[in-house]
Amino acid sequence: MRRFFASLIGLLLIIPLAACNNDQVQKIRIAEVTRSVFYAPQYVAITEGFFEEEGLEIELTTVPGGDKTMTALISGGADVALVGSETSIYVEAQGSTDPVINFAALTQTDGTFLMAREDIENFSWDQLKDSTFLGQRKGGMPQMVGEFVLKKHDIDPHGDLNLIQNIDFANISSAYASGTGDFVQLFEPTASLFEKEGRGYIVASFGEQSGKVPYTTFMTKQSFIDENSDAVEKFTRAVYKAQQWVDSHSPEEIAKSVQEFFPDTPIDLITSSIERYKNQGSYATNPVLSEEAWNNLQDIMDEAGELPKRIDYTTLVNTSIAEKVISK
Incomplete structure (x- = not known):
């Protein structure tokens, strides 16, 4: 970057x-x-x-x-x-x-939401450990805020996750829709659209976690x-x-x-x-x-x-x- x-x-x-x-x-x-x-x-x-x-x-x-x-x-x-x-x-x-x-x-x-493949009723951040996380562009705000929030919950983004960061920003949502990753950060209205289509479920808000x-x-x-x-x-x-x-x-x-x-x-x-x-x-x-x-x-x-x-x-x-x- x-x-x-x-x-x-x-x-x-x-x-x-x-x-x-x-x-x-x-x-x-x-x-x-x-x-x-x-x-x-x-x-x-x-x-x-x-x-x-x-x-x-x-x-x-x-x-x-x-x-x-x-x-x-x-x-x-x-x-x-x-x-x-x-x-x-x-x-x-x-x-x-x-x-x-x-x-x-x-x-x-932050304007992104954490999406999971399954509808997790009682979500906790430690459920991300050992998962495949479809990340955002290195050095961009979504990725940096994402890492900030993960570390806040004692998760090492590069040690506790299989972090994928080689997908262009414009193609992240389509990559997740095609089956790449267990979790992903997405903006609205894509997040809600995916939820309606059963492609994923919103389980947390990075905006609520990161502060102003x-x-x-x-x-x-x-x-x-x-x-x-x-x-x-x-x-x-x-x-x-x-x-x-x-x-x-x-x-x-x-x-x-x-x-x-x-x-x-x-x-x-x-x-x-x-x-x-x-x-x-x-x-x-x-x-x-x-x-x-x-x-x-x-x-x-x-x-x-x-x-x-x-x-x-x-x-x-x-x-x-x-x-x-x-x-x-």
Whole structure:
């Protein structure tokens, strides 16, 4: 993972920023790391017209995997990335001259659920020992939080499990569906869909176990903020409106709002997935990324052996925009 992000630094040095002046910015290209109801406030901001109210046109693209999402941002293929904050740390640790800044938090817990092949009525974490665990990408938030939680329950991820990590992020769910692994971490609505189809059963939530962490944030290059500060503020305001809307509306109402982004998923599964996330406080209610959550993230990365060096909160987190938006 670190070697990969080292290769991205060259892009920062040779690719010019394709940005417009503040009064000309209308379209914002977002690269999201996956398509999940975990990101419901983002979709609500689109369907309920909050971005449109701010005079912004959104072009949303799903780019599976944090490394690929960050490549899209750094190479100029996207203006904003919705991805785990760990990616900005990897880039900064390699000496970036145009740091990637976290400016608006979207989620504040892990968004994955532990699935088992069998419906375990009285699940305990020690039941994972000696099992085959279909893990996530090394150095990514799902895997690091997963290891953090496992160690919390006295399980050595690399010693007590047969840990599989050679499957691309986009193919993990299909690999589990085809019979690989006894346990797996999956996002919603895939987890609920698999449960309905009898492919697996949700037995625990990593979000409930890991505490507050900037799991997924909107981030962009410092140069983009410098040259498009008005657009970034409008973007953040639209996100905040959506967060407040999600906080004050029922899972059923939210599901109807975001349904178009999940055309192959039954509305009842979208609803139940959103309810799970709301119940465990996964959706941030405002875009301010706290220093406590930032430090918790680095502790989790350090525990997983993936923290290249500690990065000060003020170096990669800009809360001034979000604080300005919520103060009005």
